[in-house]
Amino acid sequence: MTKAEKMELFHRDNIADTAERLFSINGIEKTSMDQIAKEADYSKSTIYVYFKNKEEIVLYLVLKGMTEIKNGISEIIDSKDKSDEDKYYQICQVLVSLYDKSPFIFSHMMETIEMKKEERLKVPLLDDIYQVGEDINEKIAEFLKTGETNNNFKLDDKAEKLSFIYWMMLSGVIMFGNKKSQYIECQFKQNKEDFLNQVFAMMLGIIKK
Amino acid sequence: MTKAEKMELFHRDNIADTAERLFSINGIEKTSMDQIAKEADYSKSTIYVYFKNKEEIVLYLVLKGMTEIKNGISEIIDSKDKSDEDKYYQICQVLVSLYDKSPFIFSHMMETIEMKKEERLKVPLLDDIYQVGEDINEKIAEFLKTGETNNNFKLDDKAEKLSFIYWMMLSGVIMFGNKKSQYIECQFKQNKEDFLNQVFAMMLGIIKK
Amino acid sequence: MTKAEKMELFHRDNIADTAERLFSINGIEKTSMDQIAKEADYSKSTIYVYFKNKEEIVLYLVLKGMTEIKNGISEIIDSKDKSDEDKYYQICQVLVSLYDKSPFIFSHMMETIEMKKEERLKVPLLDDIYQVGEDINEKIAEFLKTGETNNNFKLDDKAEKLSFIYWMMLSGVIMFGNKKSQYIECQFKQNKEDFLNQVFAMMLGIIKK
Amino acid sequence: MTKAEKMELFHRDNIADTAERLFSINGIEKTSMDQIAKEADYSKSTIYVYFKNKEEIVLYLVLKGMTEIKNGISEIIDSKDKSDEDKYYQICQVLVSLYDKSPFIFSHMMETIEMKKEERLKVPLLDDIYQVGEDINEKIAEFLKTGETNNNFKLDDKAEKLSFIYWMMLSGVIMFGNKKSQYIECQFKQNKEDFLNQVFAMMLGIIKK
DNA sequence: CATGAATGAGGATTCATTCAT
DNA sequence: AATGAATGAATCCTCATTCAT
Structure with a gap:
């Protein structure tokens, strides 16, 4: 695993973990990409760098x-x-x-x-x-x-x-x-x-x- | 049951049956009131006469x-x-x-x-x-x-x-x-x-x- | 004043008094004709018999x-x-x-x-x-x-x-x-x-x- | 004030000025967000980027x-x-x-x-x-x-x-x-x-x- | 005279997604 | 690599008003 791959994984997990928390509390539909981005402290567009979509x-x-x-x-x-x-x-x-x-x-x-x-x-x-x-x-x-x-x-x-x-x-x-x-x-x-x-x-x- | 009540029931069931069909196919969330109205052949506002909301x-x-x-x-x-x-x-x-x-x-x-x-x-x-x-x-x-x-x-x-x-x-x-x-x-x-x-x-x- | 006129006046005042109460509480814009009709105990269309519009x-x-x-x-x-x-x-x-x-x-x-x-x-x-x-x-x-x-x-x-x-x-x-x-x-x-x-x-x- | 803040202010004022004009002419209630957006030449959603609501x-x-x-x-x-x-x-x-x-x-x-x-x-x-x-x-x-x-x-x-x-x-x-x-x-x-x-x-x- | 029934025309707000930088 | 900026497309709901009966 290259360093780049490690970084990628790190960010993906970061984002996913935040999403998991929000999904569990409010459900998938009622969790917006804005919320995930804000809570995970990334810009909304960055989320789309690591995940194709919700x-x-x-x-x-x-x-x-x-x-x-x-x-x-x-x-x-x-x-x-x-x-x-x-x-x-x-x-x-x-x-x-x-x-x-x-x-x-x-x-x-x-x-x-x-x-x-x-x-x-x-x-x-x-x-x-x-x-x-x-x-x-x-x-x-x-x-x-x-x-x-x-x-x-x-x-x-x-x-x-x-x-x-x-x-x-x-x-x-x-x-x-x-x-x-x-x-x-x-x-x-x-x-x-x-x-x-x-x-x-x-x-x-x-x-x- | 008066005639008026019968009519009311008729329309409610009409609308509800259409909604039931659409809900079953696409799910509740992905069925819009517009769709129900169009499919049931009522105006959107008429739907709201018979049902308070979705x-x-x-x-x-x-x-x-x-x-x-x-x-x-x-x-x-x-x-x-x-x-x-x-x-x-x-x-x-x-x-x-x-x-x-x-x-x-x-x-x-x-x-x-x-x-x-x-x-x-x-x-x-x-x-x-x-x-x-x-x-x-x-x-x-x-x-x-x-x-x-x-x-x-x-x-x-x-x-x-x-x-x-x-x-x-x-x-x-x-x-x-x-x-x-x-x-x-x-x-x-x-x-x-x-x-x-x-x-x-x-x-x-x-x-x- | 004929009896018919008296009746007309009676209904107009009935409706208007109800409207006055509602307007005073919730304001004109936020009072709907539905509310007035319901509260005054007339059908909505009857309101329009006595008043041209809101x-x-x-x-x-x-x-x-x-x-x-x-x-x-x-x-x-x-x-x-x-x-x-x-x-x-x-x-x-x-x-x-x-x-x-x-x-x-x-x-x-x-x-x-x-x-x-x-x-x-x-x-x-x-x-x-x-x-x-x-x-x-x-x-x-x-x-x-x-x-x-x-x-x-x-x-x-x-x-x-x-x-x-x-x-x-x-x-x-x-x-x-x-x-x-x-x-x-x-x-x-x-x-x-x-x-x-x-x-x-x-x-x-x-x-x- | 950073350039970004300047831009933000610029857009807010742009929108607000348009709204001000419309509000003054037609009143607040009778001015719709659609109108403001169209007149200010932004998409309606963009208005909501700069202002939470009307x-x-x-x-x-x-x-x-x-x-x-x-x-x-x-x-x-x-x-x-x-x-x-x-x-x-x-x-x-x-x-x-x-x-x-x-x-x-x-x-x-x-x-x-x-x-x-x-x-x-x-x-x-x-x-x-x-x-x-x-x-x-x-x-x-x-x-x-x-x-x-x-x-x-x-x-x-x-x-x-x-x-x-x-x-x-x-x-x-x-x-x-x-x-x-x-x-x-x-x-x-x-x-x-x-x-x-x-x-x-x-x-x-x-x-x- | 009274009304039941129906609706057209909005209107505010949300959100996933794209794209240039 | 990261993001700021912008938006198109929906969606639910409200309400004054009309008209045939």
Whole structure:
């Protein structure tokens, strides 16, 4: 990595981090490029030097967030001294943490995916995001298979598909649970964290032997 | 209902239906009042005669959609000649149908809920929507309890809470499943409907005795 | 006056009174015909049966207000048992009272006057307003002349002109004094009424012998 | 002052001057941002680069106008070779001139004043305007006191209060006199200027010894 | 006589993006 | 490499007024 590349990365991260903060507080739509520029202490045009447009900032952050998840769950899955059940709950926690930091990434992860690689390549980062998504799915699939081998899980379908199903249920539940946290507290006298853990447990029941 | 009220309702529905179509295609934010007016063949100002603002159109549609769900599942749950399992799958189908027609309602149902009634009452329809949501939850809770009585289900927690958990899982899964339908078809060689039914079955497993 | 005319007058006053209230609270520009109609409990179109447009309501009220002034000060001036000085202060009070009730009339009285009678006649009521204005001026002029005859006032110019000058000073001072009432209270520890009376006294000094 | 600041000032003044012209002709409310932009030959959005909103243009002009008054009358009051009476009439002329250029400023000066400094600070320029207003009042008060010392004036109250009273009378009279200039010419066969000077003379009589 | 219904014509403000320097 | 300057294109919403019934 040349010095120039390092500088570039530095600035991109600088900008992206600021954007992440603002997106998380006010949402993507209600965060203007002006705000990002001002808050990150760059001129608005400079933002456009490092990112082609607003969407690219979003995608950059999504890629970053998903990579974090990938690394987070990989580490958990690859660790030797944990039970499969522990691993499962820790994977859930990785997602919960990401939501706490960058809720808007979840909205993006729930969006339509472009299946034609050639189309994806037209938008910078889009294909990378797809790949990381696939990596995550494979990693979880691997975890499920290992669990089955270990006689902890019982899979009724292909691991890759089950992995995807878990992914979608978890994402949906975490997003929903966070949005409705007030409702949950009022109605069930239970904080969001406990509630989510209860749901995670129920979901685990599906494959637990 | 007087003739005048009928006319009013007619126009409101006319406008709302057009909006529903546009919201479903382009999303709420990217649908402008101009578009709705043009497409519904009213002048822009006339739209404002029937709806106070854009949000009211959205809420009108959300209320309508949720009321449809409520009625749909009530009918199913109250019917005498169906097994509890059949009822469950049919409830799922009600949600699936609504998504097909008005996906944006799901986005709204996943949004934060205002818990202070006095605040809800400030925005027309908001409290009605809340009430219908509660009705739906209660109805599903009732269904779960009956299922338990019938020895078909085994509930590990209060029916109302389980009802809510099912609600959020179903909503999340349907939304996610639809957004990712292409992915599902490509990866798992399975159409969206079958896929969703498989997930519904897995979820049923949680409470099935 | 036929019954029909009585009805017409009744409705006009009904509407105008409501408008007066709203104009006084929110100003003319910020009061919409919708509001007037709703508040007066007529349909919006009915308003247009009794008044050609919004401006006519304003003019109707201005005419009414100015006629009240005219009558008020005429009564004072024509009364036998008051000193000229008392009469002066009472005239001032008539204006003060009108401002309290209908501040917006003052704004109108300070507006440009159309001098060509043929032009005035094109807008309903405009010429009537002009005439009442003239009447008021003449009445005050008469008062000043009597005061001079009584050896209470000393006029340095024609009474009609002085009358107009007093009219403009009084109007300006009352309007200004009301708008700045908070400032007056804070800076001079004096309530608006006392302050205005002090100014009226100073102004009286100009002609007092 | 850097070149950039100069440019900024140049554009602000460019825009403000155009607005001033339009405001003077058609009034503030009836002048649209579109008009200002078109007339000043900027794009509408560019206007918003230099002014936050329409109100800020108004306040900018009000501040400018009042500062002009302040400087104008300060210069007059501080000059050594004029009689107090001359100074008085020249001060009146400063106001008359401002009205000729920017009548709408007078309307603003006659509006309610926000007395809570914290509230004023929320709107850019508002507090500055207040301060300049105070400066003007103090300067006139100083003039009155000097006149008293010089044995030319006889003050019956505190100079600051008299200063304010003169201010309000003058503003009111100039505004009224200008609006009614046609009436004055027709009725009294006298041009506006002479008429106003006559009124100024009468007003001077109040404090003249 | 009263009005329900409909609308044309604005109007303020926002913001992502471009481009010359 | 960084940015100051400028803007085109939207977007939501308001309201006085008309007209057929």
